[in-house]
Amino acid sequence: MFQRNPNKAYAVPDLIRVWGPAAAWATVLYIISTLSGFGGVTSFPFADKLAHLVLYAVLGATLAWGWARSPRVLSHALVLVAGALYGVTDEWHQMHVPGRTPEMADWVADVAGLLIGYWMMLRVVRRASGNLEVEEAM
Numbered sequence: 001m002f003q004r005n006p007n008k009a010y011a012v013p014d015l016i017r018v019w020g021p022a023a024a025w026a027t028v029l030y031i032i033s034t035l036s037g038f039g040g041v042t043s044f045p046f047a048d049k050l051a052h053l054v055l056y057a058v059l060g061a062t063l064a065w066g067w068a069r070s071p072r073v074l075s076h077a078l079v080l081v082a083g084a085l086y087g088v089t090d091e092w093h094q095m096h097v098p099g100r101t102p103e104m105a106d107w108v109a110d111v112a113g114l115l116i117g118y119w120m121m122l123r124v125v126r127r128a129s130g131n132l133e134v135e136e137a138m
Contacts (some may be wrong), residue, residue, distance in 0.1 A: 018069045021060035026086060029055060035088050036099040052109035053116070059083055060117025068125040077116075083114045 034056070051125035067079050087110035114128060 019066045022059065022066050025059050025062045029059065029086075029090060033093050034097060035098065036097055039118070049105060049109040052106050053113035056083070056087065056110040056113030056127070057117030057120070058113075059086070060114040060119075061121035062117075063114070064118040064121035064125065068122065068129075080114065080118060084111050087111060088115070 060080075063079050063083050067074055067076065087107050090110070091107050094100040094102045
């Protein structure tokens with residue numbers, strides 16, 4: 001299975017393979033945020049927060065995938081801060097979309113989902129590869 005090599009420089013196709021899923025999912029989140037009134041209808045209390053949590057759990061998982069396969073040694077904190085900042089920009093973006101409103105509670109749900117997805121994917125990667133470096137970093 002894949003082993004991290006902090007000294008190896010990777011070509012663009014490798015970077016796309018490593019970080020492409022996170023970039024693609026961030027694009028999906030942006031498109032969803034652009035839809036007017038998309039978040040206004042809920043079937044039960046806090047349904048929108050659950051949606052934020054689940055959508056950002058996927059982002060967290062894709063970021064963990066990138067971290068585990070990254071050619072450079074990045075800290076977990078750096079990757080998670082990048083994901084949390086993306087959540088901030090997503091909420092800011094919603095200020096400019098008719099029918100959408102930014103909320104601090106949405107961002108909190110984003111970060112919670114990010115952390116859950118990140119942690120779950122690291123567990124999967126560790127078990128699949130037997131990579132002790134990933135295990136020790138958790």
